[in-house]
Amino acid sequence: MVENPLETETLARLYLAQGHPEKALPIFEKLLSREPDRLSIRESLARCRDEVSRAGREAAVNEKKRLRILERMLARLTGSTPPEEEIPAAPAIQPPRPGAVERRLAVLKQMLQRLERSR
Template identity: 40%
Template sequence: MASESAPHAFMADAKELVDAGQFGKAIEVLQQGLKKFPKMVSARVMLGEVYRTSGDLALARVELEQVIKAAPDNFAAYRKLAQVYHELGDTASAVKACETILHANPKDREMSHRLEELQGGGAKAAQAKKAQHPEKHEAAKAAADANVKADHAASASAGGELSLTMEGSGEVTDSVTLAELYISQGYREKGLEVYRRLAAEEPDNLRLHEKIMALTEEEVRASQAAAKASQKTLDQAKRKAHIRRLEGWLAVIRGRRRT
């Protein structure tokens, strides 16, 4: 197998194991690789997919949800989550995942077809199965949360604090929904960039320009607030230093009077 120290090499090793049906070993290889390269989002997406393929839907769900929380524009993770939600019987979440992809890329035929199936009631049987044993699903979800947190803690101790970034999830179409998705996840600057590109394509769209102006004004206000807070801290430090000097002089004067 390829050297484990090289980025992406462990993913190739894991793929070979998956192709051979050795899912347990593939999961172990991915987990060990992510301890060395915790920022490889593509490896985490692959780990979620292997969990799903091996039948561990709860772990697959948690792993993939961690990815989209950190990288909201990773549509590969949304695509796999749609399948996981469907198999878990969570139709509402599956529909939402499909719609997120279609808002960014309305021409995605696979997601359009899957959305039609979901809205047509294709997941009713799975939903009924989940309703019969809700305690099992909750227990599996809790165990999955604990396992993933442990994996992430191990990754942080081995390779620094966990920080996920997008690694090229494919071509994405600019849209208002994509911009708002960025903003809702805390990526305000990325959202603003999307709005600016949309405004360049539609210069007569007043709503886009108003949104850009509103976001820009919010950034200015936030910057001003930060500057005021910084100035306040500086003023407080100056006052404390001045008080310490006065106290020092007072101590000297008192000492002279005693002598």
């Protein structure tokens, strides 16, 4: 196998820094196969895989949005009923931590006492 002399760690890092993890990934994999003990390459490869995975998830979300827009446009053009909008689930509301309410009340009472003394 003839190795490409341009496939260096520097080039892979440049690809990653410029937002092209899909180009950096195969270079980091080749570098790691040659130098499996290099921690910096291992860490960069993990970061690169994370970014490729995140980009894939974002692309899937964007595709769903595009599909909904096209479905609505088609419904308008044909006079049919547009598909219902998906309403995202509301984030769960966290109950106050035990003692948090009491601490807030204590702070407010102290502020009230200071105001009363300053009169």
